[in-house]
Amino acid sequence: MNWIKKRAARRPARGAPRDTSAQGPAARRLRGPAIRRRLGTMDNRTLTDPLYEQVTRVGKALAGPKRLEMLKMLAQGVKSVDGVAPEVAIGVPLVKP
Numbered sequence: 001m002n003w004i005k006k007r008a009a010r011r012p013a014r015g016a017p018r019d020t021s022a023q024g025p026a027a028r029r030l031r032g033p034a035i036r037r038r039l040g041t042m043d044n045r046t047l048t049d050p051l052y053e054q055v056t057r058v059g060k061a062l063a064g065p066k067r068l069e070m071l072k073m074l075a076q077g078v079k080s081v082d083g084v085a086p087e088v089a090i091g092v093p094l095v096k097p
């Protein structure tokens with residue numbers, strides 16, 4: 001089999017859905033500088049500002065020791081508000097969102 005046939009065998013048929021999984025060809029094509037070229041005129045701030053805002057929201061949600069303790073308890077399994085409050089030693093109204 002010559003190189004042209006090998007190359008054609010690797011290509012998907014026309015109209016076939018593209019592989020967009022993390023391991024697919026689309027992900028391999030868009031790494032590093034290729035992503036920046038594809039985004040064109042978008043500057044770095046346009047991409048990073050919303051990301052940092054979301055990270056800040058998560059940080060604020062986990063900012064207290066009682067909140068971290070509740071998170072640890074909930075990671076172990078589902079618990080009711082009435083079950084969490086006494087174990088963390090805070091009132092039920094403070095546990096509710």
